Every structure is written in C-alpha cells, then in structure tokens.
Amino acid sequence: MIERTARSLLQEYDSTAADCFWLFFGGCLVFFMQAGFALLEAGSIRAKNVKNILIKNCLDACIGAILWWACGYSFAFGVEGDSPNKFIGGKDFFSALDKPDSTTYYAFWFFQWAFAATAATIVSGAVAERCALSGYAAYTFFITAFIYPVVVHWTWSSEGWLTDGDIGPGFLDFAGSGVVHMTGGGAALVGAYFLGPRIGKFGADGKPVDIPGHSAVLQCLGTFILWFGWYGFNCCSTGAWGDMALATKCAVTTTMAAAAGGISALACEVFMGKQADLPPILNGILAGLVSITAGCNVTEPWSAFVLGIIGGIVYTFSCKLLLALQIDDPLGAAPVHFFCGAWGVIGTGLFASKRYNGLLTGGSTGGKQLGIQCLGVLAIAAWTCIVSGILFFALKTLGYLRVDAETEEKGMDESKHGGTAYKA
Amino acid sequence: MIERTARSLLQEYDSTAADCFWLFFGGCLVFFMQAGFALLEAGSIRAKNVKNILIKNCLDACIGAILWWACGYSFAFGVEGDSPNKFIGGKDFFSALDKPDSTTYYAFWFFQWAFAATAATIVSGAVAERCALSGYAAYTFFITAFIYPVVVHWTWSSEGWLTDGDIGPGFLDFAGSGVVHMTGGGAALVGAYFLGPRIGKFGADGKPVDIPGHSAVLQCLGTFILWFGWYGFNCCSTGAWGDMALATKCAVTTTMAAAAGGISALACEVFMGKQADLPPILNGILAGLVSITAGCNVTEPWSAFVLGIIGGIVYTFSCKLLLALQIDDPLGAAPVHFFCGAWGVIGTGLFASKRYNGLLTGGSTGGKQLGIQCLGVLAIAAWTCIVSGILFFALKTLGYLRVDAETEEKGMDESKHGGTAYKA
Amino acid sequence: MIERTARSLLQEDSTAADCFWLFFGGCLVFFMQAGFALLEAGSIRAKNVKNILIKNCLDACIGEILWWACGYSFAFGVEGDSPNKFIGGKDFFSALDKPDSTTYYAFWFFQWAFAATAATIVSGAVAERCALSGYAAYTFFITAFIYPVVVHWTWSSEGWLTDGDIGPGFLDFAGSGVVHMTGGGAALVGAYFLGPRIGKFGADGKPVDIPGHSAVLQCLGTFILWFGWYGFNCCSTGAWGDMALATKCAVTTTMAAAAGGISALACEVFMGKQADLPPILNGILAGLVSITAGCNVTEPWSAFVLGIIGGIVYTFSCKLLLALQIDDPLGAAPVHFFCGAWGVIGTGLFASKRYNGLLTGGSTGGKQLGIQCLGVLAIAAWTCIVSGILFFTLKSLGMLRVAAEVEEEGLDGSKHGGTAYKA
Secondary structure, three states, X not given: XXXXXXXXXXXXXXXXXXXXXXXXXXXXXHHHHHHHHHHHHHHHOOHHHHHHHHHHHHHHHHHHHHHHHHHHHHHHHOOOXXXXXXXXXXXXXXXXXXXXXXXXXXXXXXXXXXXXXXXXXXXXXXXXXXXXXXXXXXXXXXXXXXXXXXXXXXXXXXXXXXXOOOOOOOOXXXXXXXXXXXXXXXXXXXXXXXXXXXXXXXXXXXXXXXXXXXXXXXXXXXXXXXXXXXXXXXXXXXXXXXXXXXXXXXXXXXXXXXXXXXXXXXXXXXXXXXXXXXXXXXXXXXXXXXXHHXXXXXOOHHHHHHHHHHHHHHHHHXXXXXHHOOOOOOOOHHHHHHHHHHHHHHHHHHHOOHHHOOHHHOOOOOOHHHHHHHHHHHHHHHHHHHHHHHHHHHHHHOOOOEOOHHHHHHOHHHHHOOOOOEOO | OHHHHHHHHHHHHHHHHHHHHHHHHHHHHHHHHHHHHHHHHHHHOOHHHHHHHHXXXXXXXXXXXXXXXXXXXXXXHOOOOOOOOOOOOOOOHHHOOOOOOOOOHHHHHHHHHHHHHHHXXXXXXXXXXXXXXXXXXXXXXXXXXXXXXXXXXXXXOOOOOOOOOOOOOOOOOOOOHHHHHHHHHHHHHHHHHHHOOOOOOEOOOOOEOOOOOOEHHHHHHHHHHHHHHHHHHHHHHHOOHHHHHHHHHHHHXXXXXHHHHHHHHHXXXXXOOOOOOHHHHHHHHHHHHHHHHOOOOOOOHHHHHHHHHHHHHHHHHXXXXXXXXXXXXXXXXXXXXXXXXXXXXXXXXXXXXXHHOOHHHOOOOOOHHHHHHHHHHHHHHXXXXXXXXXXXXXXXXXXXXXXXXXXXXHOHHHHHOOOOOEXX | OHXXXXXXXXXXXXXXXXXXXXXXXXHHHHHHHHHHHHHXXXXXXXXXXXXXXXXXXXXXXXXXXXXXXXXXXXXXXXXXXXXXXXXXXXXXHHOOOOOOOXXXXXXXXXXXXXXXXXXXXXXXXXXXXXXXXXXXXXXXHHHXXXXXXXXXXXXXXXXXXOOOXXXXXXOOOOOHHHHHHHHHHHHHHHHHHHOOOOOOEOOOOOEOOOOOOEHHHHHHHHHHHHHHHHHHHHHXXXXXXXXXXXXXXXXXXXXXXXXXXXXXXXXXXXXXXXXXXXXXXHHHHHHHHXXXXXXXXXXXXHHHHHHHHHHHHHHHHHHHXXXXXXXXXXXXXXXXXXXXXHHHHHHHHHOOHHHOOHHHOOOXXXXXXXXXXXXXXXXXHHHHHHHHHXXXXXXXXXXXXXXXXXXXXXXXXXXXXXXXXXX
C-alpha cells in the first residue's frame, strides 16, 4: 500500500517533466540536422548554385513550421476520438484548443515538427541546381501540409490503419525509415524524374558525366552533423523518459549501422576499381543510418551491423540504377532515403529480435511481420510517389518547375539571388 | 502522512540534480552559439578581415569567462542579503565563498556566463573590419565586467529595481530580449557610430554601397547554430526541471517566431523589388528569435507568430534607418539585437497572455504591463548607450578604436595577424 | 519504513537518469569527431583535405566495429573470478545477454566516443604524408588494443592503477592521461617515424612555416571541441545523482579553456609575434586537456592556473618538437601528450585538500603527486613503445608514407579522385 502510493506519487511528479524534456532534447537534435542537410547539399553541388539551395533549406524550416502549426500536426496526430479516421487526422488546427498546464503536447509537437522538416528537406537535394524557387516552395507546402502528415497518421497516430501494436497490423517503423525517409526520398525521386537531368549530366550517348560537388569539407561536416542529430532522431523516439535503457541501446544499434554503412559503401567503390574517395563513405554512413531507423529498438548490435552493411550495398546499386534510368539526383537523395528507407523497413522484418518476430531470428509468426513490413513499404511508396507525381507534373505543366537553360548555365545565385555565394 | 513523507523525499532527492542538469544543458547550448556568432560574422565580412573577427570572438569567450569569475557574476547576482542594492551586486567575487556540496550555484554560474558571452560578442559584428584589437579588448572587458552585469542585477537578481514578480514592478523579460540583446545591440550601435563607417561604405553623395560578405555558407551555418542554441537560451530560462511543460511550450513559441521572422524579412525584400536573397532570410530568422526572447513563456504560438512577423519588419526598417543615418553596421547587429530586442520587450507587453496582462489579450491591468515594459526598454537603452558611448568616445580619443586607413584597405589579417585566413 | 520503501523506488528511477546522462555525454563527445575533422582540415594544405577527412571518418567507423568486437571487452570486461589487472577479457561482440533495465549500452556508447577521440588524435600529427593503408592499420591497433589496455588499468574496477579503494588512487577523471596522453603519445611517435613533410625543415634545419588553408575551419573545429568537452568532462561523473559536481566541472573546464587561450596568445606576443588565431585555438585546447584529469577535484582558481600553465607547456613543447626536427602539423603531441601529462601531474599539485593535492594542504604530502607521476610514466611508456613497434613495422613494410611525388602533388589529386574544392 505504501509502495502503491509512493509509485503513483513518483509517476505524477516526475513523469511529465522528464518526458517533456526527452522529447524536447530529441527535437533540438533533429532540428540541428537541418544544418547538416544544408551543408551536405551545398557541398555536393557546384558553387554557382549554393545560395539557392541554402535558401531552399531555410524556407523548408520556416514554411514548414508555419504549416505544421496550421494543419500538418493536426492531419498527423489530430485524433478525433468519436469517429476515428484511419487515413488522416482532423482536430486542433493551429493548436487552437486549450491545453492543460502540465502537458507533453508542446514537447511532442516540437519533436514531430523537426521530423517533418527532415522529410521536407530531403527533396531539395534531388532537385538541386535546376529547380525553380517558386516550384520548390509550392512543393514544400504540400509535403509538409499533407503528404507527410498523412503517412504519419497511418503509422504513428493512435488510429492509423498501419499503426503498430494492438490496433493495427503491427507495422514496425520506430523512427521512420519508411514514414520519414521513404516519404521524402520517394518525393525526391519523382521530383528528379519530372525535372529532368541537369544540363550536361548525360552525354549524347547517354553516359553519365560526373559533376563533383564544390566542397568535400561541407559534405563531411554536414554528414557528421546528421549523424550527431540522428541520435535524437532514433533514440528519443521511445517518447518517454522511462524507457531510457532501451533508448541507449538504440544509440548502440544506430552507431553500428552508421559505421557498417560507411565501410560497406567504401568497400563497394574499391571493389569496383575506384579510388577510395570521401562522398561514398559519407553517403554510406547515411545509408546505414537510414537502414537502422526503422528497427533500432528491436535489433541487436550484430543485426544492426548487418543492416548497415546491406544498406551500403543498396545505396551503391540504387545509384547505378538511377543513372541507368537517366535520372539525375545530385545528392543521391533517393538512393539514401527512398531505397535504403525501404530496406530499413524490410530489413526490420528480417532481423527484428525473436520477440518482434523477425523472420531470421526465430520469431514465431513466420514471415507475417515481414509481410506487414512489405505492405507498409508498398503503401508509403505508392502514396508518396503518386501524389508527388501529380504535383510535380502539374508544376511542370504550369512552367513553375524548372529554371530556363540560361539561368541554369549561368548559375541560379547570380541570376536569381543577387550574386554568388562566395566573394572576396 | 505517507504522501507527505514521499513528497518531501522526492523533493530532496531529485530537485537539485535535475535543476543542475537543466541549467548545464542550457549553458552548453548557449555556449555553442559562440560558434554561430563567429561563423555568421566571418561570412558577413570580406575575406581579408576574417582572422581578426575570429580572434575577437575567441577573446570574448576567454576574457569573458575570466571576468565573469572575477566580478561579473557577483555584480549581477551577488545579493548582499542584509542591505540589498537595487543597482549592482557585491558579493562572492572570484566565486571565493564556500559552497555546499549539493548546490545549483555552479550550474547557474555556467548558464549565466554563456548569456554574458552572448551579450559581449554581439558588439564585434557592428565594429567589424575597422576596429582595432586593443580597443575591442578594452571594450569587451567593460561590457562583461560591468555594463551587462548591472542590467542583469536590475532585472534577474532577486533585488534589482526592475525585477519581475512580487519584488519589483513586474518587468517581463524571460530570456533577455532587453537584458542581453538590447544591452549588446545598444553597445553595438554606439560602437558603430563612434567608429565611423568602413572606407567606401558610403559614396561621396552619401548613398550606401553594398559590401557583401565573403561566404553565404558560413552565414547560413552560423544562423542555424544560433537557432539551435536558442532553444537552450529560451527554454532553459525556466531555470528548474519542474517547469518542463512550460519550457517545451517555449520551444514551440521560439520556433514560430523564428519561422515568421524569416518569412517576413524575405517578404519585405521581395515587396521592395529585390531578388530573393539569403542574408535577409537569415537575419529575419534571428530577428524573430530576438523578438520572442522576452515573452516566449507568456505567449501562444499565434502571438509568437505575430511577434516574429513584426520583428522581421522592424529589422528591415531599422537597417534602412541606420543607412540613412550613415551608420555602418556590417552584420546588422543593432537592427537584429537592439531594435528587435526593444520590440521583443514591448511586444511582450502587447501580446503576453491574459494572465500576464498583455494589452491586446484582455489582461486586466490595462496598459500597465506595457508601461513597465517601456520603462525597462528606456532604462536599458539609456544605460547601455550612455556608458558604452563614454567608453567608445574615450577609446576613440585615445586613438585605440580604429585601425589606420592603410591597414583597413589591405585587410587586418595581413597587416596585424600574420597573414590571410585562407591559403592554398 | 516508509522512507526505505520510497528510497528504493527512487533508486529504480535512477537507471533511466543514469542512462540518459551517459547517452548525453556520448552524443557530445561523438560530435567532437566533427571538431577534430575541421580543425585538422583547416590546419593543413588544401591539396590533402579529402585525405584527412577520409581518415577521420574511418576512425569513427572502424573504431566502432573494433570497440564492439574487442575494444570494450579489453577495457571493461572484468572477469569476476580471476581479475586481470592488465587487460579485460569478457563479453566480446557484446554477445552476453543483458537485462532489459541496464546502463550497459549507455556506458558502452559513452566509452566508444572516448575511444574514437583517442584514435583520431593521431591523424593530425601524421597528416599530409601518411598512407591511408598504414593509417588504417594503425587505427585498428590503437582502438582494439593500445587504448583499451590503458582504460583497463585506470577506469575498470580491476586495473592496477584504478583510483579509489582498489588501486593506488590514480586521479584521471576524464582522461588527460588515459585518452590524451595515449593518443598524443602515439601521435608523437607516428610523426617521428614518418619524418617531416617535404619542405618543412630547410637544408639548415630551420623550420619553415606551412600554414593551414583555412582559419575558419580551425576556429569552428575548436569551438565544436570545446562544446563537446562539456560532455567529455562533466558526464564522466557517470551518474545523474552527482549532478552538482558535474556542473562544477563545467565551471572548472571553462576556466581552464579560457586561461589556456589567453596564456598561449600571451606567449606568442611576448615572443614578439603578432596576435594570431592558431595559438589562441590551440591554447584553448591545451587548457581543456590540462583540466581533463582534475576537473572534479579543482576549484575555479586552480583550474585557471592549470590552464595558464597548460598554454605555456603547449608553447614550449611546440618549440621542442621543432628543435628535434619532428613535424607535427596540428601540434597534436604538444596539445595532447605534453598537456595531457601536465594535466595529470597538475592534478597532483592542485587537487583540493580532500584529494591530497600537494599545494592545497593535502595530508599525505607528495604521495598523490607520486601516484600521478607513476601513471604518466606508465601510460607514456606503454603508448610510445607499442606505437613505436607498430609504426616501425609499418615503415619497414613500406606502408607508412606515400611517395614523394604523391606528397608534392597532394594526396587528394593522386589517391582520392580529385581535390576537395572545385568550382
């Protein structure tokens, strides 16, 4: 009786504050990844377009916050209570409803905004160096206000049709290999397709021409910032202070996958006869991180290692696939986020520990979990690619999508943004 | 009785450790803003003066720590107990008094040092590219040791004449739009005035000449780092773990204002017929952040949005004002910190929620809170501008303030710091 | 009885908070990898930047895999039945079952970040002429063996130097010796066996200044390191409950960093040079390394003193290296090895009375100082001798240094597909 009273007092006193902090901490780290994306993207393109991509990154964060407030959060998490909608939320637009003083609402809002900003900013890499600012802003509006929140509602709200646990079929995507990375990466892929390749990317014979980025230093710093922020992305997805031991296990699995992905992608390059270079290691690290994001909480260090190794390989070969399809993705955004995101979700169905019914770890339900994972991959891929496809096609038809050839050759900074990024 | 015992045990056990952590966490994030300032400043000036400004930023942090230890903290927070001094503190110089083992003293010292370092480093942006290192070091000494701590004592100590709450008249400046940003920004304005404009900034006809910064990438990364650190600046100002729900609401209001400020300043530029460029978005984000710093804990997401929108406009027009007055502020430090700082304080008097008597939200005391806010703005502005004015005038008269024309034309790095910042 | 029940329930809460504290520290210390990468890139010539960034990434990646395989076990695998004071030997590949509620993973993560720090120190001293294969081989050994052994001696519960009741009471709270001397000693030895860069010393033996290509990268790198150091030093309390002490470490750490920066700058100016940025940056790092051993047992004033002297130690060990014709492009050995040793010794001098600092009225005379010196000698001998064997072997096998032609052209152009900077 004494124990029960004391437990409930502990619960009441501490839990809200600690849970709020944990989500806030995660939100800060994931927000900082915006800087990582900005630098990685800037470093991977030519100097003449750097201001343009930085402007796009800033707009993603700013416009994203306003849209997340207006309707994004509500579409994602506004659960209606009386008549649950498995497709999209519809409550508490503009955070207008009263909130109690002691609430985790704001912490959770902040944490989830940072995730939404991540999904949105993935697209800018694939459409870099030739996408018009107005077209990009229009697209960012839709992904943050609608495309992404709907996927979140399916998977992470308490009433979505894919929601894991008792309600739905048990789709496992802990921190978003599918929800965030496939959604952003699929839109990136479709955007790069409708945009068409940069002038000079493919020769007359269709052979790809390497257009190296202007600064390996920025690529490297960007990647390290992303890796650092990813600890908030993955570990804080436990959502509550009380599961800290599990959260710190996620730190270990996340690190294993990042390391494995970097080594794996580098090894692929060297085996294919190229010199050891930096961008493959960096993108390999990111590939590993995306690959573990779905299952960081249900894997062991050894299986995280395996997920990362395969992630590096998936990255390498999906880069080749895109080039074979004559799709120009300057950042490799689709290989890193879409293809490795899908691998992350599927791989979780293979390697989740026995308790979570991974196919290869002796789970008791055979391939059922794997089947649910594949269902999720197909659903997310179809949703993001079809809706993005409609949007990009409309923007292209209206002439908003691509800058004219003269602007592209000269560089967008000089033509559209008052001058180059670098001066004396 | 069981409940009472348990509650008091909880209190004893948890509170100091968690409060210490919360202040420490905030101190780390706010300290990291030093890197943000360094990069923003470096990117906004010409390459030939980059080492000089980085040296100034490092000296701000180093000299600042030593002075904060020697007397800064004591002037700010050294409350004398027996005969309280409403103007300046006077106890515990060099942290020499014994402290109990379990104390939040050090955590609070650390958190407040990071704030002091922020106030000091604001000045370097406005005096960039022509201020002599010795003059700058002398000025930094005074702002960290005296000018800033006095303002802190008025507002954030338990005995200051402006202190909010039961003691004083209830001045609301939660994280320092006035205390930090107006103090630093006012000194910056006065410094830029006494220093005079850079050679070539104003043509013979008085028309301003644009002197663009040498790297948009550094400006962008610097701004993102500042935004990231600002979550510690604003949210950790609750000062205690127990108020975490409120702290995370501050994260949301902070984000809304930053986003609104960025969009607002960009819109101003575009409406005035200029191309969409990066520096206005960046400074707009900072303007929004400064604008919400006073009232992040007493506003709602919608009012934070409004404060940010107006902050972007205040920034834009105060830039024009400075140019009209022939004052050259290479970073826009005074527009961002002084003018938006004042707006942040005044805006809090307008938009603070009903409970805090905001004029426009139905507060019961009419314009009284707004009146107190204005009183604080005037007091801080007068203090910082007059004392800084005396100091800068003295330094100028003694010939310590500005480098000679030849050094300025050649660049301070080559003349004074052993060579340029960038080499092969 | 009520009190006992409540206290034991509170204890349960303790695991979550302790896990978080170690995790938080691990994140900050991991972020220092970015700091090292930028500081190193900025301090060398542009033609070798990709090479050093590749080395930094490989340190993190390879280090992780090795820490998992055997590094953590050699460091912390305490055998229980027959304790080994030299090296651990349990739980390779983290293969043993762990309970659900455990601080194991948080601690593993925190310690991996430290190991990655020790390993990456070396890349600065061997920059601009060390072959990638030789460097990878070396990194393998330092993360898998050299560093974990030192950790076992000092930070495991059964090492021969372990502080507290078990061993003689060696004080090295966050690793001036364990991390910085180990990495810095390897760096010194590596720079020695590698030989100086072409053109570093003139025909007369006089050193030629080879400035780094970007002061901005050096500066940002240093600030990131300083930021991460708060996790490095403060989170070394290892438990949430000691938070008041941890935040005192934040103050001592800050005092030493500031003092080191001012001190090194002052040395330069007194010696007649212009005020320049790299001395301030390396001075800040020297101060940070100097306080790392004793941040928890010093006061702000003694931290200040440790930092001032750290800046002086840094300045003069730079001169020593040049006099010995050793080329260390980052000053890695001055900052980490020499200041690391000073940090350990200085703790024996300035640790507060309770911890028997010689100059603060401690009751055991110079005994603590003696133990500190013993630790310095042991760590220096271990790291320098084993690294020396390894570097000598790599050199004999021709795996250590790139060809002169490659070095002149730049490692990026020759070996990594092109330069770091393009249009």
